[in-house]
Amino acid sequence: MLAALSEKHEHKKVLPELEDAGKGVVMRFAPNPSGPLHIGHARAAALNDAYVKMYGGRYILRIEDTDPKRVDPEAYDTVAGDIRWLGLGITETVYQSDRLTLYYDLCRQLIEKGGAYVCTCDNERFKELKMARQACPCRDQPVEQNLALWEKMLAHGFREGEVTVRIKTDLLHPDPAMRDFPAFRVLDSPPHPRKPGAFVYPLMNFSVVADDHLLGVTHVIRGKDHIANTRRQRYIYDHFGWKVPVYRHYGRMGIEGVVLSTSQMRLGIKEGTYSGWDDIRLGTLRALARRGILPEAVKNAMLAIGIGETDISFSWDNLYAENKKIVDPVANRYFFVPDPMTATIHGAHPVVSRLLLHPADEKRGVRTLAFSGNVLLPAAELADRTRTLIRLKDLFNVAIEHDHGRPHIAFAGDSLADARAAKAPIIQWLPAGAEVPCTLRTPEGDLAGVCEAGVQQELSKVVQFERVGFAKIDAVTDDGIIAYFTHK
């Protein structure tokens, strides 16, 4: 019986098996340090993480910083922080910028094998030849000449744009993107933040293959925008005679109503449209964190999506549901009164109300609200003139009469049963004078209100404002509390 019950809650989505994973796997998460991680990154990170946990093995964090133009020096720390927050089972970290000489050595080997050549053609000229499926003059240079040119390249004998190392592929390949794609280039500026002296850089397809092989990566899960790269990379594997990892390419994930492009976010922050990388209108992990979304929820949501090749649209509802499962049992409950109006309750005696911090766990204790005549109520609750009876939660019932504009509110008994029988709404309230100003920030704008003083003890935690929704307490100051709306 108990087993049957718990089974029902363990409908854990199981990821499909990977080939050749029986003896464990080596996988990697390979972000480019250009800005903070967002939901899109979380999918790759969570999927790879889950497979490593499933089969056992190593999980490599590889910082792909081989394009100094796309490296934001601050992002090294940002990315590290985001990964810490996500709680990935990273076993080792490598920086590609530390491995340049490794790539140089492999490049020389590849040239010696005749698998690559140093091309000094004009870019436009090469492109024309490529589209016409024709070899450029450099392609047939003898190995010795290629090696000499490569040495010259490493000795800074070429300026930016004058030279590129190309992988020999198939000039007749129907996809022009496959034909003799580039592997190394010279960049004179900007200087690399971590390796200021560097000027010969590998392109992604080369460094990725080199590292996947060198680090022993067995399985690669990445977005299908890399399908063409996988095909290109296969040429390099073939030239070296290396074993190709198992690849899985998941579909594109569209995300409603959120900016994910790093450059757009950066621009928006610079122009003041967004307050920072954790502006709640952005899809960064830090924005989610600020709103009270927990990393486990993000990971669970990503695993539920899985590795399907179909393009999908990410739904916030599904993420919120995952988050609520985690947050509901732990979040303390408090009253938040939006748009408060003061009301005098006629005919009521002072009384102290004790409310549970959590309805399912009495041991967590109570909060006390001392009523002594005046309360603060959500103005919206009094707007409906047909409403004659309301129960103030854990206090008593009140009768409302709308005489001339201002409602007249009077004590109407303690009986909860009466309130239920009359289908009276049970609403949140605060004793006048005991309130703390509280601004609830939502993606749609700020909601001004007041909340219990106890909320001041919940800094950086997620609480539930009863009948309003979950919120992360972002700041507690003398001026009041700032909370971010998480979800209902």
Add this chain to the structure above:
RNA sequence: GCUGCUAUAGUGUAGACCGGCCAAUCAUGCGAGCCUCUCACGCUCGCGACAGGGGUUCGAAUCCCCUUAGCAGCACCA
């Protein structure tokens, strides 16, 4: 345009490789009710899909073809 991939309810997902057990799974969402001093949680019931058209077959969500739609790539980015 060229090269390739994909198509199950509002959203996500299982089933597809090995056709029948699928009048199609689970979650989420929505609706109704129960429970409950929250519009939360929990429980019950309900709504809702095999993109379209051909073909193969006794039988197709599952295999084949076409159409349509979406996506990716076609960078000296990752």
